Amino acid sequence: VRHFGQVARVPGDPILGLLEHFRADPNPAKLDLGVGVYKDAAGRTPIPRAVKLAEQRLSDSEQSKSYVGGHGDPLFAEGLLRLVLGHQSAVLGAGRAGCTQAPGGTGALRLAGEFIARCLPGRAIWLSQPTWPIHETLFAAAGLEVRHYPYVGVDNRFDIEGMLAQLGRVPSGDVVLLHACCHNPTGFDLSPADWRRVLEVVRARELLPLFDFAYQGFGDGLEQDAWAVRLFSEALPEVLVTSSCSKNFGLYRERTGALIAIAADAEGLQDVRSQLAAHARNLWSTPPSHGAAVVGLILGDDTLRGCWQNELDGMRRRVAGLRMGLVEALRTYGLAQRFAHIAEQRGMFSYTGLSAAQVLRLRAEDGVYLLETGRANVAGLDAERLDQLAAAIARVVT
Ligand code: PLP
Numbered sequence: 001v002r003h004f005g006q007v008a009r010v011p012g013d014p015i016l017g018l019l020e021h022f023r024a025d026p027n028p029a030k031l032d033l034g035v036g037v038y039k040d041a042a043g044r045t046p047i048p049r050a051v052k053l054a055e056q057r058l059s060d061s062e063q064s065k066s067y068v069g070g071h072g073d074p075l076f077a078e079g080l081l082r083l084v085l086g087h088q089s090a091v092l093g094a095g096r097a098g099c100t101q102a103p104g105g106t107g108a109l110r111l112a113g114e115f116i117a118r119c120l121p122g123r124a125i126w127l128s129q130p131t132w133p134i135h136e137t138l139f140a141a142a143g144l145e146v147r148h149y150p151y152v153g154v155d156n157r158f159d160i161e162g163m164l165a166q167l168g169r170v171p172s173g174d175v176v177l178l179h180a181c182c183h184n185p186t187g188f189d190l191s192p193a194d195w196r197r198v199l200e201v202v203r204a205r206e207l208l209p210l211f212d213f214a215y216q217g218f219g220d221g222l223e224q225d226a227w228a229v230r231l232f233s234e235a236l237p238e239v240l241v242t243s244s245c246s247k248n249f250g251l252y253r254e255r256t257g258a259l260i261a262i263a264a265d266a267e268g269l270q271d272v273r274s275q276l277a278a279h280a281r282n283l284w285s286t287p288p289s290h291g292a293a294v295v296g297l298i299l300g301d302d303t304l305r306g307c308w309q310n311e312l313d314g315m316r317r318r319v320a321g322l323r324m325g326l327v328e329a330l331r332t333y334g335l336a337q338r339f340a341h342i343a344e345q346r347g348m349f350s351y352t353g354l355s356a357a358q359v360l361r362l363r364a365e366d367g368v369y370l371l372e373t374g375r376a377n378v379a380g381l382d383a384e385r386l387d388q389l390a391a392a393i394a395r396v397v398t
Helices: 014-024 049-061 074-085 104-119 133-141 160-167 192-205 227-235 266-283 290-299 302-331 356-366 383-397
Strands: 097-102 125-129 146-150 175-179 208-213 239-244 257-262 349-351 375-377
Touching: 049 290, 049 302, 074 097, 074 227, 074 239, 074 257, 074 290, 097 104, 097 266, 104 133, 104 208, 104 239, 104 257, 104 266, 125 133, 125 160, 133 146, 146 160, 160 192, 192 227, 208 227, 227 239, 257 266, 290 302, 302 383, 356 383
Parallel strands: 125 146, 125 175, 175 208, 208 239
Antiparallel strands: 097 257, 239 257, 349 375
């Protein structure tokens, strides 16, 4: 008997497929702007020094590999709650926020999806159009109805009016997913005034906000990037936040993240946490330990924390500098105005506004690999070759 005879083959992840094409390309001047990982000037995805130091300490001090608890490492939870909600957070002071460790931001999102599907039945989840593609499949896999609000207009500009108009029509009680900062894939972030308007709609429509916070420290800084999460957390009784340590701690493969739940009071929080632990048990039992132990050590030690923050600031400044540099390089071709948005966007990604046809020409003629949606990973740019890239862009757009 062939049990697997009827199993259909599905296409692989298009971003990883792009990476394979990149690797096979013999062009020595090729440039990978596809995969969403940070890269330094040498094109490497580094392990921060603070992570290395914490790992050394850990290898000396670790006494057991027995399971961690269902909510994960308490030191990690304490550090992460303060990192996300702030040291002065009234919500933390009132015992209304709890941290459940998960395998990466993806695991945290999946747990959030499971919690919503099981404990808040009948609620749809609203995603920005476009969003990180895994949002679409992950929440559907959890059994949620997935719907969309506009985010980018036809002119490749952030469409705050379209977003607000749609959120104003969302059925009361539904969940709205918001990118806390460094929107993936577009790089367009809301201004403080925009966030206040969204908060009012969320409050008026009685929606449950779920923040995806995967790039804290990559936008304007650790504290600045948490501004919207903190605004909503202090203003509303209930908020969910998924935090990822993949990018800002460089811990990608260690699968380090958390779901932070904020409830109306400390009692209610314990009800929610009991559910989160029960659902996590079905999904992955208990979370992986190593990355969270590293983050807990760094956040709990002033020296390690300072070292980490400096390095993260360096990553943020490198990406911001590349954005400005590319727009400057495009000025030579009279294209600075047309691509000014690249310098205004935040985080690693840019919706460049290049069409699929232009992207394919860049790939074929210049070995420049970005996604067909026009999304580029700015961290993949080479500061020494911005003029060359600008010339290639000028060729395909004019
Ligand atoms: N959310 C967004 C918007 C992302 O871009 C990513 C990673 O690319 C994640 C969540 C999840 O990251 P991880 O599961 O690697 O921590």
